Amino acid sequence: MQKALAAIIFAFFLVGLLGGCASSRVVGSEVNSFARWSPAPPAPGSSYRFERLPSQQQADLPQARLEGLAQAALAKVGLQHNPQAASLSVQVSASSQPMLRSRWDGGYYPYGSPNIFIGGGSGGGVSSVGVGFGFGFPLGGMDTPIYRREVSIVMRELRSNVAVYETRAVSEEPWLDTDPVLSAMLDAALRGFPVPPAGPRRVNIEIKR
Numbered sequence: 001m002q003k004a005l006a007a008i009i010f011a012f013f014l015v016g017l018l019g020g021c022a023s024s025r026v027v028g029s030e031v032n033s034f035a036r037w038s039p040a041p042p043a044p045g046s047s048y049r050f051e052r053l054p055s056q057q058q059a060d061l062p063q064a065r066l067e068g069l070a071q072a073a074l075a076k077v078g079l080q081h082n083p084q085a086a087s088l089s090v091q092v093s094a095s096s097q098p099m100l101r102s103r104w105d106g107g108y109y110p111y112g113s114p115n116i117f118i119g120g121g122s123g124g125g126v127s128s129v130g131v132g133f134g135f136g137f138p139l140g141g142m143d144t145p146i147y148r149r150e151v152s153i154v155m156r157e158l159r160s161n162v163a164v165y166e167t168r169a170v171s172e173e174p175w176l177d178t179d180p181v182l183s184a185m186l187d188a189a190l191r192g193f194p195v196p197p198a199g200p201r202r203v204n205i206e207i208k209r
Contacts, residue, residue, distance in 0.1 A: 024206050027175070027184035031203045033167035033196035038157075041194035042088060048074065048155070049083035051091045066094050069179065070153065073186035077193040088164075091154045094182055098145040099172065148172045151185045165194065169203070180207055 035041070050070075056063050070092040071081050079088070148170070155165035169189035175181050188203035 023209060025175070025209055026204050026206050027171060027173055027181050027188070028202060028204045029169040029171040029185050029188040030200060031167065031169045031188050031191065032200045033165075033189070033192065035165050035195055036162075037164050037194065038160075038162070042079070044078035045080055046078070046088060047080045047082035047086045048088040048090045049081070049086035049158075051089040051156070053091065053093075056093070065179070066092055066182065069183045070186055073183065073190055076187065077190050087158055089156045089158055091156075092152065092186075094149065094151045094185075096150075096178060097148045099148050100145050144174065146172050146174050147176070147178075147181075149178075149181060149185060151182060151189055153186070153189055167193075167196065183207070 050067050052063060070090065074081070074090065149172075150168065150170045152168045153166070154163055156162060157164050167189040169185045171181065171185050171188075173181060184205035184207050187205050191203050
């Protein structure tokens with residue numbers, strides 16, 4: 001009886017432990033940030049407005065969704081979205097590229113053409129590689145894809161039109177749901193704002209599953 005009771009208690013403990021582990025995940029990003037405030041960083045509560053590149057003008061819903069995610073991340077570092085009273089402009093972009101890992105050499109390779117969600121960067125996929133991976137290697141030589149995502153934020157001082165803050169985060173994770181991952185990456189990109197550490201660094205953000 002005691003052994004059975006102990007087994008039941010252990011089973012409940014194991015289920016609880018697995019449930020706790022399954023309730024969250026970590027999004028890791030490689031972050032590099034640069035600041036050039038003059039004469040000083042913005043005060044908490046400073047306002048900004050979003051600026052879009054010409055290529056982002058027609059992005060409509062994707063760009064608006066990305067800016068919504070960025071607005072939440074910027075609020076966490078003390079900036080307010082108020083276009084009428086803005087002292088800063090914020091330009092945000094993001095991209096995503098599925099990558100497949102080869103079972104032969106362990107390297108990751110682009111899967112098809114880049115899926116550019118939002119942004120002003122050019123994205124040229126190699127069609128021959130896309131076709132080869134799409135119809136051949138996944139069946140025998142390639143594993144489940146990961147997603148190489150990148151977010152970028154550039155801030156300008158409106159009075160002088162000088163770029164005063166630039167940050168970029170790159171993540172290679174297996175998570176398929178883009179918006180929660182991009183939110184975590186934006187938080188990572190803004191870690192240390194307004195005076196970030198010098199040089200590249202790894203930033204892990206825990207999010208719910």
